[in-house]
Amino acid sequence: MTDLARFPATTEGMSPTELGVARAAALFERVDPGRAAALLETVLAEDPDTAAGWILMARIRLVLDQVDAALDAAGRAIRLAPEDPRPVGAASRALTLLGRHDEAVAMAYRAVIAEPQNPLWHDRVAWALLAADRQTADAEQAARTAIGLAPDEAHYYFTHGVALDALGHADQARQALLTSLRLEPENPVAQHRLAVLNGETRRENEPKRRGWKLFGRNKDAGSRSSRPEEYLP
Template sequence: MTANPLRADPDQLDADRPPAVGPRAFTSRTEVAVAQAATLFEQLELEQAVALLQPALSADPAAREGWILLARIQLALDDAAAALDAADRAIQLDPGDPRPLALSSRALTVLRRHEEAVTLAYRAVIADPRNALWHDRVAWALLSADRQVADAEQAARTAIGLDPTEAHYYYTHGVTLDALGHLDQARQALLISLRMEPENPVAQHRLAMLNGEAERPAESKKRGWRLFGRKS
């Protein structure tokens, strides 16, 4: 979905992608614009999707789904500040929707505003505690903040418990276990992830580092983990 195939956050997951656009009756021009932008997003035509959404949202600023979609697209474009602004607009329209809370958390992580990122991630979990995506976001927010790694590992385990069929959650668990120094358990988690997604280059590289077959970046040597493809 994103322009960078090495992202390790849950926006890669099918559950967090914009819904496929099928035949339906639209009730407004805004709905048509959002549906068209979602299609462009799926096709990785990101700039065109933004160009379509922005005037529609200017004309209809109460279109919450449009703001959520815009936040996702801006994150894919690595414009965290714009993503945060769009997610915040959606939160203002519905403070109980966990999706913009998680998107805002991710943008704040990229912007290195880690305390706020952790708070928003937990708010998403409180709003929808049965969704594994939000627990996974808590894990990455805590890892990025470089604190409470044990809590990050617990959040990753919770995500697996809620959705044991998603390879990404085992990858996250492996990263948290690595950060805790539990290398054998981290290997096992990554091996499970790779059995489910054998061609995932991020998990392959992480496992190679654990096996001493690839050198850890300097930051990883100090902290024991790294967010691949992210400036966080």
């Protein structure tokens, strides 16, 4: 799946700031977001004008369930690199988690406009609309667009299945989820969604609320999918 952060594969010839950001990114990829954030805080204190650092910080703050800080980091990155869709996408996710759905949808579409061939942003549009519980047909269209751009990515079929289910198209939703599971058989969230559609288990009716729990990020999240949007009720 396309990532929200892109960093160089080598450190040769990098400035101290670039090296610090790369090291923080490596820590984050090794699933140590706390240490990554601590290192990145030092880097950004020394050089607060590095967009790449703020983009990474936004992503780390989201993982740490620090949504307000994530939105602040994304906003700083947007001011430094207004043409870059990555901080816009991160801001959209944070705004969704904060329940600021109109802004989240607007930011998601802004990312699509900036980089229309990136399926990640179409997927973000779909989830922003699904979280807002509005324009579900547009969410389904966005999910289909993501699939067209990345037909081998299981997550986009999952998104499409959720959107189809929201539209009441149970059979089509089932087929989309089956395709997602064929590509990624061990995804427990897709397995659960399919079981719900098949009547094998009950749909959870948790109230929507602020924070990562909207997407199921809790103490058990480590054993689940790493994609928080998959936990949208």
